[in-house]
Amino acid sequence: MFRKKSYLAAAALAATLSLALSACGGTTNAGTTSGQHVFTVGMTLPTAQNSTIQGIAEGLRAELEQHGGKLITADSQLSIDKQIGDIDQFITQKVDAIMVFPLDFPTLKSVLGRADKAGIPLFAHDALMEDAGAEALAPIRAEVVTGRKQQAQEAAKFIAEKTGGTGEVGAIGIAAPVTTNIYLLDQFKEQLKAHNGLAFAGQKGNPTDDAAGARPLAEAFLTQYSTLSAIYTYNDPSAIGAAAAASAAAKSKNVVVTGFNASQDGLDAVKNGSIDATWDYKPVEVGQTLGRLIQTSVVEKKPIGHFYQMDVAIVTPENVASFVPWSERVKQIAEGKYLGLPIK
Secondary structure, eight states: OOOSSOOSOHHHHHHHOOOOOOTTOOOEEESOOSSOOSOEEEEEESOSSOHHHHHHHHHHHHHHHHTTOEEEEEEOTTOHHHHHHHHHHHHHHTOSEEEEOOSSHHHHHHHHHHHHHTTOOEEEESSSSSOOOHHHHTTOOEEEEEOHHHHHHHHHHHHHHHHTSOEEEEEEEESSOOHHHHHHHHHHHHHHTTOTTEEEEEEEEESSSSHHHHHHHHHHHHHHOTTEEEEEESSHHHHHHHHHHHHHTTOTTTOEEEOOBOOHHHHHHHHTTSSSBEEEOOHHHHHHHHHHHHIIIIISOOOOOSEEEEOOEEEOTTTGGGOOOHHHHHHHHHTTOOOSOOOO
């Protein structure tokens, strides 16, 4: 999912996801409201140059502002050492809560322990991919995860249907050892086993996290496997790069390509037929749910659960026209509408 470059146009990005992030990635105040703030939440972003992560932050901010809260953010720039430093900075600032999207949860345990000892409640997105219990999640109070297993299962089924259930399937993930992507690719490989006519052709790591990095990987799959029928990718830019390779090889009609996130470039690729499907990550809803969890637990001091899963939704040429843009969802939250998961 991680992308070092956003493929949204600069004007659209400024208009729809106006994150006030510093150029150096330091902690910055963002989205303040008039009047006295009731509480302040610090959020560490794995990378600020990612439209999906921006969507999570915008959903969180919009929900907090509904209750008089304020969000400050820090860009970890895909560095675990910087993420640790950012959390330490939030501790020094004595924020009322911290929301973390961990680059590597086990490595953050020590600094999260320091935050917990300082009395700062902790919340997370995708710390653990599955519910292993509150004790395993500690000291994080609650997390919202994305339905990656669901996406892998649906993608395997979609590919089987589109290919007639035959051929070889290549997978493209990120080259960096990002826990969420390792889990996603492992799940896809496992789910593909349910379709006996499809053979897993292996996976390759995108070194640059963009379309340019994915294209030569897809070219290698196309050259090596004469019966390649699909390429599964972990994000939309990689799907676009894979589709470009298939087109150049005159195999667009023979190779199914899927993406993930439903970022604007992915939606455009679905619309023009370059890729066959993507899945809506629902980042704004993830962010709003986290905001509601923080409000309920920290401000209202009411009990909450520790594990919440946000299901993803497939986007194809048949339903892309009805897709509600992330920016519109943020506006709906600002108008008082709740789009997130029930808080139980």
